[in-house]
Amino acid sequence: MSGKVFLIGAGPGDPDLLTLRALKMLEEADVVVYDRLVSDEIMALCPKRAALIPVGKCPKNHPVPQDRINEILLEQASQGHTVARLKGGDPMIFGRGSEEALYLTGHGVSVEYAPGITAAQGASCSTGVPLTHRGIATSVQYVTGHRQADKILDLDWKRLADPDTTLVVYMGVANIGQIAMGLMTEGLPAGTPVMAISKATSAEERRMISTLGSIAQDAREAALKPPTLFIIGQVVSLYSEQPVAELVAQAKAHG
Numbered sequence: 001m002s003g004k005v006f007l008i009g010a011g012p013g014d015p016d017l018l019t020l021r022a023l024k025m026l027e028e029a030d031v032v033v034y035d036r037l038v039s040d041e042i043m044a045l046c047p048k049r050a051a052l053i054p055v056g057k058c059p060k061n062h063p064v065p066q067d068r069i070n071e072i073l074l075e076q077a078s079q080g081h082t083v084a085r086l087k088g089g090d091p092m093i094f095g096r097g098s099e100e101a102l103y104l105t106g107h108g109v110s111v112e113y114a115p116g117i118t119a120a121q122g123a124s125c126s127t128g129v130p131l132t133h134r135g136i137a138t139s140v141q142y143v144t145g146h147r148q149a150d151k152i153l154d155l156d157w158k159r160l161a162d163p164d165t166t167l168v169v170y171m172g173v174a175n176i177g178q179i180a181m182g183l184m185t186e187g188l189p190a191g192t193p194v195m196a197i198s199k200a201t202s203a204e205e206r207r208m209i210s211t212l213g214s215i216a217q218d219a220r221e222a223a224l225k226p227p228t229l230f231i232i233g234q235v236v237s238l239y240s241e242q243p244v245a246e247l248v249a250q251a252k253a254h255g
Contacts, residue, residue, distance in 0.1 A: 002077060003078070004109065006026075006083065006084045008084055009089060010116055011088070011089065011122060012089060013039040014041075017201060019115065021114045026045060026046060028082050028084075029083065031051045031082070032050050032051070032052050032083075032086055033084070037089070055069045073109075088116075091113065123201070126201050129238060130235050132235070136234045138164050140166040141165055144172075145169045163188065166235050167230075167233055168230070168231055173228050190213030196222075197228065197229045
C-alpha cells in the first residue's frame, strides 16, 4: 500500500502567512517531516495524531543528510502514510523540494505541492521595502549566497550587478563580503543601499540598513546569524521607519 507526500511551504515564520492549501494538507498528515526553520507556531498546527520527524540542517551541521531525508519520505509513504514534508518558505525556491519530488516520483510515490510565501516576499511585506518599484527597480533576482559542500561561490557577478535590478540573497551571511566585492568589481556602486533582515516576519525579526561597501563589516559587527536575507538595490532607499544609525545600533544590540 502506497501513501503520498505533500511538499508544503510553511512560509517565512508567521502562521498567518500559511496558505489555506498548506493548512488543509497539514491537517491530513499522518507523519510530518519538518525543517529547522519551520516556526513553533506552525508546528503547533500539526495534527496531534501525527508522528513528527525533525530533519533540520544548520550551517556546517547536517545531522540528517539529504539522501537520508529522501529515504525517510519514501519509507513513510511506502507504509501507506500521508506524509507532510514541511519546509520553511517555499519548497521550490532554494528548498530542494524538486530534488525530493524527483526521488519520490522515481519510486512511484505521488507528490502534491502547496506553495509558500518565500522569505523575500515576507521580508518585503514586513518592512515595506518593495522588491520592484516603478522608476527604481524593473526586475528582481533571487540568488543563493551558499554553495553545496562550501564550494566556491561562482555567481555571474556581471549579470547581477545591474543597478535597475533588486538582488535578494538567501543564505548569504557567511559570504556577504565576497558577494559585495563581486558586485562592486562589476560596477555596482559602493553606496548601493542594502537591508539585512534576520528571521523575517517572526517576533524575533531584526533589520539592519547598510551599504554595499559597508555591509560586510556591519554584518560582522552585528553578529548576524542565519536565517538572514539581504536585499540589495535602490528599493532599500524607500525604507524610512527609523534612521540608519539607529537601525544599525539596534541590530548590533541584538547580535
